[in-house]
Amino acid sequence: PSFEDKLRSLVARVCLLLDIPDTVRRPRKFLLEKFPTLEHAKQHLGDAEVVQATVSKIYLKTQAQPNVLYTWIRRRQQPGHRPSYVIKTVSEQGGQRIEKKQQLTRRQWEAMKQYFDPNRHYVQIRRLDFFHDRVFYEVSEFLCP
Numbered sequence: 001p002s003f004e005d006k007l008r009s010l011v012a013r014v015c016l017l018l019d020i021p022d023t024v025r026r027p028r029k030f031l032l033e034k035f036p037t038l039e040h041a042k043q044h045l046g047d048a049e050v051v052q053a054t055v056s057k058i059y060l061k062t063q064a065q066p067n068v069l070y071t072w073i074r075r076r077q078q079p080g081h082r083p084s085y086v087i088k089t090v091s092e093q094g095g096q097r098i099e100k101k102q103q104l105t106r107r108q109w110e111a112m113k114q115y116f117d118p119n120r121h122y123v124q125i126r127r128l129d130f131f132h133d134r135v136f137y138e139v140s141e142f143l144c145p
Contacts, residue, residue: 053077
């Protein structure tokens with residue numbers, strides 16, 4: 001195991017001792033018959049905080065950037081809150097995948113939208129996020145494409 005693997009293991013153990021959710025990602029995917037309503041989720045999850053949001057993701061052109069696999073900008077809108085904006089660039093250097101994320105302003109988001117990649121789809125997702133039994137869940141419904 002690498003140093004990073006050992007460090008992740010240490011963080012997971014500390015989280016277990018402190019009885020807080022760990023940061024280890026174990027993605028598991030399930031196909032639901034239909035997307036649950038916010039009210040239905042709150043009713044069945046008791047006092048768990050359930051957050052609903054709409055996410056829009058636009059992939060940008062990356063031809064002039066060497067080693068860049070892809071770049072996207074994201075707008076996340078939660079009802080009753082201001083939207084948040086992020087840019088993520090994924091590149092490869094020395095056989096290692098590097099992901100960089102950065103917060104954007106609305107003005108930066110609007111300016112970057114014009115550089116969309118016509119060969120990639122615009123993605124719009126409706127999400128429900130919640131913790132249940134110390135595990136984080138994210139239920140996604142792809143609205144577009």
